[in-house]
Amino acid sequence: MNVALPTLSLNDRVAEQIRERIVRGEFQPGSRLSEVALSESLEISRNTLREVFRLLTKEGLLRHLPNRGVFVAIPSMASIMDIYRVRRMIECQALQQAIPQHPARKEMREAVAAQKQLREAGRWVEVGTGNMRFHKGVVALADSERLNTLFSHLLVELRLAFGMLGDAEFMHAPYIDLNANILERFEAGDMEQAAKLMHDYLTHSERVLLSVYARRMSDAGMVL
DSSP states (O other): OOOOOOOOOOOHHHHHHHHHHHHHTTOOOOOOOOOHHHHHHHTOOOHHHHHHHHHHHHHHHHEEEEETEEEEOOOOOHHHHHHHOOOOOOOOHHHHHHOOTTHHHHHHHHHHHHHHHHHTTHHHHHHHHHHHHHHHHHHHHHHHHHHHHHHHHHHHHHHHHTTTTTTTTHHHHHHHHHHHHHHHHHHHHOOOHHHHHHHHHHHHHHHHHHHHHEEEEEEETTTO
C-alpha cells in the first residue's frame, strides 16, 4: 500500500526557501528584510509573505520591530549554548548507534569531498554550508524524520551566529579535516571513537564560537 506524502502549503514552502537562504548566508543577522523586494523575488503576495514572516518570527529566526519592519534575528549566547547541548545529544548518539553501511554515509562523503574542493578555492562561506550538510548526514543516521526536522531548524539558528562573526575561514577551516576523521572512523566501524571525536569537536566548536561571538558583540556595543 502506497502512502501519499503530505503536500507542503505555500507558506511552508516559502518559509523553507527563506530558511535555506539564511543557511547559505544570504541573509545576515540584524539585516532588514524588504517586504516589497522579497515578495517580488519569491513571486508571492505581500499578505502571504507576512504570514511567513509571522511563522519564522515564532521560530526565532526573524524579529518584528513595530514601525521599523522585519529583521533577521540575532541569536543570544544562551541559545547558542542550548543548540550545542542538543547537538551533542543527537549527533553523538546517532554515530554511536549507526551501522557503517547506512545510506547517509553517501551524504557525509560528498559533503567532506565538497568541503575540500571549496577550501582549495577559498570559498569559505560555502565551506560552512558544506559543513552543515555533513552534520545533517550524521543526524540522518538516526532514521528519524522528527530529528531531521529539528536539526534543520537548529542549523539555521547556528548559521545566524556564524554570520555575526565575519571571518568564515577562521570558523570553518579547522573542521574540514575533523569531519574527514569522523567519517573515516565511522566507515571503519569504530562507532565509539567516531562519537568521541564528534563530542570533542562540538565542545571545541562551541567554545570558539562563544568566545569570538562575545568579543564581537561587545565591540559592537550589543547586549549579550
